Amino acid sequence: MALLLAAALLLTPQPSLCADGLYQFEGRCLTADEYYAWPPAPVLPPSAPAPAPKPVYAPGVEQWRPMVAYYWPAAHVDRMLRITKCESNGNPRAVNPRSGAAGLFQIMPFWKRVWAGDYLDPWVNAATAYQIWLVQGYGAWVCK
Numbered sequence: 001m002a003l004l005l006a007a008a009l010l011l012t013p014q015p016s017l018c019a020d021g022l023y024q025f026e027g028r029c030l031t032a033d034e035y036y037a038w039p040p041a042p043v044l045p046p047s048a049p050a051p052a053p054k055p056v057y058a059p060g061v062e063q064w065r066p067m068v069a070y071y072w073p074a075a076h077v078d079r080m081l082r083i084t085k086c087e088s089n090g091n092p093r094a095v096n097p098r099s100g101a102a103g104l105f106q107i108m109p110f111w112k113r114v115w116a117g118d119y120l121d122p123w124v125n126a127a128t129a130y131q132i133w134l135v136q137g138y139g140a141w142v143c144k
Helices: 002-011 032-036 065-071 074-088 109-113 122-140
Strands: 023-025 028-030
Touching: 065 074, 065 122, 074 122
Parallel strands: none
Antiparallel strands: 023 028
């Protein structure tokens, strides 16, 4: 093994030195910093900042994006907003008269036995929806 390492070191081209301890590379004498940073990174012209992303949903749903992004990983935010759009159309006071499901994510009343709280409060509703999502994934919602 040591023999292979020694052979590899001997076969690796070593930089030749210019006067004053500078490295020679492609006919130029470079400082050690220039040599190890060679080739230099291209200088790109300044670019304009990226435009802000356009809202995907109606303002009634988009207003909840920061809250949804607080709870869910970034890859799941748009899908959870789609569920919010379908379940409550972004209305935190929405209540299903037949099932009793309430809030942005239409949390079913039986979940109050596990996670108590005012499900018409958007932050409580989202926190509870996140806990349900951790347990059941997207299967808890009809809208996916």
